[in-house]
Amino acid sequence: MPGSLEPLDLSVQIPYHFRCPISLELMRDPVTVSTGQTYDRASIESWVATGNTTCPVTRVPLTDFTLIPNHTLRRLIQDWCVANRAFGIERIPTPKQPAEPALVRSLLNQASSESNPYQSRLSALRRLRGLARDSDKNRSLISSHDAREILINIIFADTESDASSELNQESLALLVMFQLTESECASIASIPERVAYLSQLLFHSSIEVRVNSATLIEIVLAGTRSSDLPAEISNVDEIFEGVTDMLRNLNSYPPALKISIRALFALCLVKQTRHKAVSSGTAETLVDRLADLEKCDAERALATVELLCRVPEGCAALTAHALTVPLLVKTILKISDRATEYAAGALLALCSASEQSQREAVGAGVLTQLLLLVQSECTDRAKRKAQMLLKLLRDSWPEDSIGNSNDFVRSEVVPF
Numbered sequence: 001m002p003g004s005l006e007p008l009d010l011s012v013q014i015p016y017h018f019r020c021p022i023s024l025e026l027m028r029d030p031v032t033v034s035t036g037q038t039y040d041r042a043s044i045e046s047w048v049a050t051g052n053t054t055c056p057v058t059r060v061p062l063t064d065f066t067l068i069p070n071h072t073l074r075r076l077i078q079d080w081c082v083a084n085r086a087f088g089i090e091r092i093p094t095p096k097q098p099a100e101p102a103l104v105r106s107l108l109n110q111a112s113s114e115s116n117p118y119q120s121r122l123s124a125l126r127r128l129r130g131l132a133r134d135s136d137k138n139r140s141l142i143s144s145h146d147a148r149e150i151l152i153n154i155i156f157a158d159t160e161s162d163a164s165s166e167l168n169q170e171s172l173a174l175l176v177m178f179q180l181t182e183s184e185c186a187s188i189a190s191i192p193e194r195v196a197y198l199s200q201l202l203f204h205s206s207i208e209v210r211v212n213s214a215t216l217i218e219i220v221l222a223g224t225r226s227s228d229l230p231a232e233i234s235n236v237d238e239i240f241e242g243v244t245d246m247l248r249n250l251n252s253y254p255p256a257l258k259i260s261i262r263a264l265f266a267l268c269l270v271k272q273t274r275h276k277a278v279s280s281g282t283a284e285t286l287v288d289r290l291a292d293l294e295k296c297d298a299e300r301a302l303a304t305v306e307l308l309c310r311v312p313e314g315c316a317a318l319t320a321h322a323l324t325v326p327l328l329v330k331t332i333l334k335i336s337d338r339a340t341e342y343a344a345g346a347l348l349a350l351c352s353a354s355e356q357s358q359r360e361a362v363g364a365g366v367l368t369q370l371l372l373l374v375q376s377e378c379t380d381r382a383k384r385k386a387q388m389l390l391k392l393l394r395d396s397w398p399e400d401s402i403g404n405s406n407d408f409v410r411s412e413v414v415p416f
Helices: 004-013 043-051 069-083 099-114 118-134 136-143 147-155 162-175 184-189 192-201 208-221 228-234 237-249 254-268 271-279 280-293 295-308 312-320 324-331 336-351 356-363 366-374 380-393 400-404 408-412
Strands: 031-034 037-041
Touching: 004 043, 031 043, 031 069, 037 043, 099 118, 099 136, 099 147, 099 184, 099 324, 118 136, 118 162, 136 147, 147 162, 147 184, 162 208, 184 192, 184 208, 184 228, 192 208, 192 228, 192 237, 208 228, 208 254, 208 295, 228 237, 228 254, 228 271, 237 254, 237 280, 254 271, 254 295, 254 408, 271 280, 271 295, 271 312, 280 295, 280 312, 280 324, 295 312, 312 324, 312 336, 324 336, 324 356, 336 356, 336 366, 336 380, 356 366, 356 380, 366 380
Parallel strands: none
Antiparallel strands: 031 037
16 A cells, blocks of 8 residues: 555554455455456456466466456445554545446447537547546557547548537547557648648647647657658648747646647757747747756756757857856756756857857856766766867866866866
8 A cells, every 4th residue: 555554564454355365465446356256456457467367366267357346345445444544544546447348439439420419429529538537448448449540530520610629629639648650640740731730729729729739749740750741740830839839828837838848849850940949939938948847848848959059040049048058057967967968968059159158158157067067977978068068168267267176177087
């Protein structure tokens, strides 16, 4: 039990019949198999998934693999948890039962049939979405019934009609819960009308629709190996404008913040369209939001900044922002090894292109940061970037900063 095992060892024992015979831990979702034995659902599913066809306790072959919820035992376990809450034991939640394949097939048929009433199709999609939210197992089951292809067809059907918009958007919300195959990604990216429709949704009045559209764009970009198709997507001006606007104005909504960072990184991997990101204000917005980001998002944002530094327009935009260089200097060794590497790379590009950036970096204390970096256990690439930056800036140090720096004198990592 999460957070409860230590008190149990000292003060209370789990009743034997409440323990799963496989894991020997308190059952959270007890189910009974064909032999009459009861196990925790996760344990018996794992047992069967590894190729076992017998009951773990009796060793009798399982005549079928249907798992019947043992509601009576589960309620007894919940009552026991409540009775022992003084010992720090939390009541286990009532588990949601996995979806039945027959139900999933029925709902998908109901949603995909254009002859069905509009509200009936919409209701089916909402039920499927609720099932998908419940568990990974449900999502896997839904996906195995060709749901992704069905949903793609619904999303991009009648995109010009306001009457079907809610149906399209509900399908979109469900589709982004799945990982698409390369061919499915290509079926979206290769059709300009589909890309244009997703770009329109980036400006929708609903935040959820905007986030789902950006999510699908990122999924398609990440799932496409061809270099041509990502270029087709990132060549649409509205996509950069819409995603950057999300980052700029929806930063108080965590899902929007996360997906906009992911989508911008995926878009900026296409070198020939990075100037469109710059024109949309992506560079400045990334710098403005950098301090608000969690570790993974900050790493991806810094990687995107480094990508933008590789085009003249990006360098110019980042150099013009007063916070760019000080924030990059401050980031070194503060977030993670990856973040340090990207920050060092961006500083190297900016300082190579601008004496102004060199002066700002020196003024922000980059010397100390770089010396610490080359003597740290950071990545080799980060150290190489730091060494190159130190060589580039060696004529910019105040004379007393070098003469008085024992670290600099001792450093054997940077060849001068």
